[in-house]
Amino acid sequence: MDADEIAGALKLDKASDIPLYAQVRDLLLKEIREARLAEGRRLPPVRRLATLTGVNIMTVARAYKELAELGAIAGRGARGTFVLPRRIAAAEAPATAEKDLRTLRADYANRDVDTFRRMVQMSDVPGMIPFTRAYPDASVIDTSSFEGHLKKAIDARPDYAYSYISPAGLPSLRRAIAKVMRRARGLDLASDDIVITSGGQQALNLVAQLLLKPGDVVLVERPTYFGALDLFRNLGVEPVGVDLESDGPDLGMMESLIESRSPKLLFLMPTFQNPTGLTTSLEKRKAILELSRRRGIAIIEDDCGTELRYRGKPIPSIKSLASDEDPVFYIVGMGKAYIPGIRLGFVAAPTHRVSDIIKMKSISDLHTSPLYQDAFQHYLASDAASKNLALVCSKYRDLLDTVVSELERNMPDGTGLVKPQGGLNLWVTLPSGIDSIDFFLAALQRNVSILVGAHLFPENPDQRSFRLSFGFPDKQATIRGVRALAAAVKDLARPASSRFAAVV
Ligand SMILES: Cc1ncc(COP(=O)(O)O)c(C=O)c1O
Numbered sequence: 001m002d003a004d005e006i007a008g009a010l011k012l013d014k015a016s017d018i019p020l021y022a023q024v025r026d027l028l029l030k031e032i033r034e035a036r037l038a039e040g041r042r043l044p045p046v047r048r049l050a051t052l053t054g055v056n057i058m059t060v061a062r063a064y065k066e067l068a069e070l071g072a073i074a075g076r077g078a079r080g081t082f083v084l085p086r087r088i089a090a091a092e093a094p095a096t097a098e099k100d101l102r103t104l105r106a107d108y109a110n111r112d113v114d115t116f117r118r119m120v121q122m123s124d125v126p127g128m129i130p131f132t133r134a135y136p137d138a139s140v141i142d143t144s145s146f147e148g149h150l151k152k153a154i155d156a157r158p159d160y161a162y163s164y165i166s167p168a169g170l171p172s173l174r175r176a177i178a179k180v181m182r183r184a185r186g187l188d189l190a191s192d193d194i195v196i197t198s199g200g201q202q203a204l205n206l207v208a209q210l211l212l213k214p215g216d217v218v219l220v221e222r223p224t225y226f227g228a229l230d231l232f233r234n235l236g237v238e239p240v241g242v243d244l245e246s247d248g249p250d251l252g253m254m255e256s257l258i259e260s261r262s263p264k265l266l267f268l269m270p271t272f273q274n275p276t277g278l279t280t281s282l283e284k285r286k287a288i289l290e291l292s293r294r295r296g297i298a299i300i301e302d303d304c305g306t307e308l309r310y311r312g313k314p315i316p317s318i319k320s321l322a323s324d325e326d327p328v329f330y331i332v333g334m335g336k337a338y339i340p341g342i343r344l345g346f347v348a349a350p351t352h353r354v355s356d357i358i359k360m361k362s363i364s365d366l367h368t369s370p371l372y373q374d375a376f377q378h379y380l381a382s383d384a385a386s387k388n389l390a391l392v393c394s395k396y397r398d399l400l401d402t403v404v405s406e407l408e409r410n411m412p413d414g415t416g417l418v419k420p421q422g423g424l425n426l427w428v429t430l431p432s433g434i435d436s437i438d439f440f441l442a443a444l445q446r447n448v449s450i451l452v453g454a455h456l457f458p459e460n461p462d463q464r465s466f467r468l469s470f471g472f473p474d475k476q477a478t479i480r481g482v483r484a485l486a487a488a489v490k491d492l493a494r495p496a497s498s499r500f501a502a503v504v
Contacts, residue, residue, distance in 0.1 A: 007052035123449030169196025200333020223456035248280025277420025305336030410486035
């Protein structure tokens with residue numbers, strides 16, 4: 001293909017809600033995957049392709065950058081940009097998928113802890129519809145406004161932007177967060193009780209390292225967030241599961257496990273729980289707080305992305321029901337509702353434990369980037385953040401409704417579905433007789449990745465459930481993806497010998 005032919009293959013739809021750079025990226029990827037753009041082929045220079053297709057240079061530059069990140073192309077200095085050898089996508093290599101299925105099964109039997117990471121890696125190939133993505137896509141975020149604040153942060157205080165700061169974080173960001181928490185969540189936090197972290201994961205890490213030692217037991221919801229299970233296990237702490245009901249944890253089970261296992265900590269996600277999307281009722285939140293008081297057990301309340309509520313009334317957080325004497329550690333990753341990827345989050349600790357959290361933060365990484373903190377506090381304080389949040393909510397409300405209606409229309413009888421009121425995750429249970437690892441591989445063959453539920457249980461995994469996350473913002477691809485999942489279930493209903501045949 002020469003430059004004109006490549007440009008001719010890029011049938012761009014300027015009226016589509018899919019950003020042009022994403023269209024260029026995906027159409028080029030299709031040409032590469034279908035081998036019309038062969039390995040070693042030189043791509044037209046950015047400026048030339050932009051002229052030939054009538055788009056902005058930045059559009060082509062961004063598409064090339066993302067293709068390079070996907071491993072499909074690479075720049076070779078002045079010589080230009082070239083198509084790389086194709087990575088083996090399970091979707092394109094039935095034999096590999098069959099082998100993977102066998103080794104995955106063996107790893108399961110051997111309790112290989114890295115199976116999950118391998119499965120995520122297997123999902124991360126060009127052209128895949130990523131129902132693993134549980135954060136808003138950059139195309140839905142007002143990145144230009146944030147970039148403006150970044151530039152201002154550098155111009156106004158270069159000394160500050162590039163220097164070391166206190167581990168607790170910038171006072172201005174701590175104040176801005178306290179204000180946003182009051183406005184968006186009705187939660188009164190003293191800014192001095194807030195410690196800025198590098199994302200919600202670090203917030204969790206700091207509190208866990210402060211409160212737990214090897215051999216301790218932590219009660220978690222069943223299923224729960226993989227990053228928490230992974231962390232607890234790596235600290236030598238035993239996560240023990242409490243079943244989830246439609247209105248939150250089974251309190252009878254929680255109480256009897258407290259009696260029998262003497263846990264040090266309850267790790268809970270009361271709003272739009274990851275992975276189920278379930279929300280714990282106000283009554284249960286009060287009862288859990290009461291239980292923690294009576295038994296002197298600390299709570300980590302992980303409240304990422306509560307702002308992504310599409311319907312129903314907000315429910316007060318456990319932290320907002322607690323007093324400062326209660327050992328409730330409130331942790332938030334700001335990426336789920338605001339800007340993913342800049343790795344900002346915080347811990348709001350009881351006042352008398354704040355200095356301990358600051359110490360843990362200092363031991364962990366001294367402090368989080370002041371440049372991002374400064375730019376983000378300006379962004380949070382601006383109208384852009386709340387306007388963008390409204391846009392993000394309307395986009396994902398629509399996508400949630402689309403996914404639910406497509407699942408209801410296309411999945412076979414016997415499929416279970418938890419419909420959340422917000423967040424970016426849906427929990428789906430397959431009809432009996434279908435195993436979620438088989439399903440994961442059948443879905444990969446159809447270019448769709450999901451998260452196998454079995455990894456998200458501390459013990460006795462449910463083998464039939466999976467998490468479908470809809471952060472990927474392309475509605476048409478989402479519809480295709482859900483239909484492909486339904487087709488994958490049908491694939492599995494066929495005799496084993498005919499599975500993993502060529503994908504059409
Ligand atoms: C429940 C929950 N807590 C914490 C995190 C980590 O958040 P961050 O990406 O801000 O580190 C995630 C990310 O997926 C999450 O889902």
